[in-house]
Amino acid sequence: MKSHRFIALLLCAVMTATMLASCGDTPAAPADTSETATVLTEESETQEYIAPDVDYEGAEFCLAAVDFNKSSETSKWNAANYCEVFADTESGDPLNDSIYRRNLAVSNDLNIKITQYVLPGRSQTGSEIQKLVLADDDTVDYAMVIAFTLQPLLGSGCLIDLGGIPTLDLSRSWWDKNALEEFTMFGKTHVITGDISLYTAYSAICYFFNKQLFDTLRLDDPYQLVYDGKWTIDRAIEMCKIAARDLDGDSAMTVADSFGMLCEPDSMRYTALACGVRFTEKDSTGIPALAVDVERAAALIEKMVPFMANKDLNILASNFTSKYDNPFSDMMLPMFIENRALFYNNQIMISLNLRAMDADFGVLPPPKLNEAQDSYLCPVNTWWSTFAVVPKTNTDLEMTGHVLEAMGYHSQQILTPAFIDTTVRHKALRDEDSSNMLNLIFENRVYDIANIYDFGGVQSLFSQMVTSGATNFASRYAALQKKAQSEIDKLMQKLEQES
16 A cells, blocks of 8 residues: 555656646656656556446536535635535646546546535535435435534435445555444445545644744654654643743733643544544444543543643633634634644644745644554544445446546545645645655544444543543543443444344
8 A cells, every 4th residue: 555655646746746837836856757657657557446448428427525615604724625526627726636637537437427516514414415315316426424424324224335336346545444444334334435535634633833933942853753652642741831931921821922732622532532542442243332441541631631721831722712703713823823832733634724834834643642552543533524425316336336436546646645745745744754744644544433423422521521621531431331332232223224
């Protein structure tokens, strides 16, 4: 898979130079063409994808997704300027053009016409697909559904088992294997994500850090800490304590001062996942069951809640919701850009709003609980990540499998590299180390079905501990265990009935 991604990035280097030239920028020096030709020849002989020998004679194929450009819903994030399934035309913007060219490649492979169904809003993506299925409306062939809206679809009988589509191979490298493992139950897979989802690339949780502040405060090289396996919660807390300063000398910490970290209550649940505290895990039969490591979670809560809630060290978004329309974009973003925060704990898509930042910044995976933790784990924000689903009303599963396969492959070859290399690496994240961090983050994304369903309030408990300032995790968790497992069992019964 790594070699496959290398080829994708190599192809993107050539594509990116062309795109930047069309934008009036000076492209980088071209790669050695003879070496490139050799590598491309090797790739063509070993590639996973070969366009199928089919001709659908211009048949229409309808994709559904959120499109902020064509709906009444608005967003302050630059990431919302792009619809992940559709671009009307090339515009000179590399990411937009990669979406357009990806779709063109798929259309040419299969001789189809891709059409768009605009889902009404992020919070309605799942319910809209359910509504269409219940009305026996076969307009949509497949949809990209926001993760937290999957609830009405899983176990509803509205979705096709993707693993049963003969022209679709879910073992391909463009499908996220971690998501596949998490959401395959009773031998069936109703949802999948991977390179096909631009919004899932957006949604990986990370730590943005301000390089100017790191240099000014003479802090340890954070990249080297990651490489050495020493980027831990304790190191992050230590750095935040050094960074918090009363800039205006009024003896009170306000948004005019400098802080260690910008975060939100939900940062606690993502921190838990990053530290190896899962909400559910599959048992010996492959079925999810409640599985919180209470001792590990309690130790983490006792350390992180007092830290995150400390108003002299950090900015917690929930403390400012009455003062700002959107504290993340209206308060936190300017603070980070103006060098008044060491870390901004959020998701990758924030980088698209940091392009014009004068000071350099970088990106890191969420820290480990301690050095003994085997690897860095990178949770995915459920408010932006998307999953591909095929509604039961789909009338041509053979073509749908071909389209999903082609979309996944060409997304891997065109869209993902454009996002990393053009939009993020070259425009925002300004060093090779951050590029390495992005690759690490994308390879280690963590999914947990309870992050979508919040069985018995198990995942929201972590956020609530921060807002309340409480640290008695064990007793609070014990109080919801029975309800949480009961809700898991009910969902599993529905999924089993579908199998």
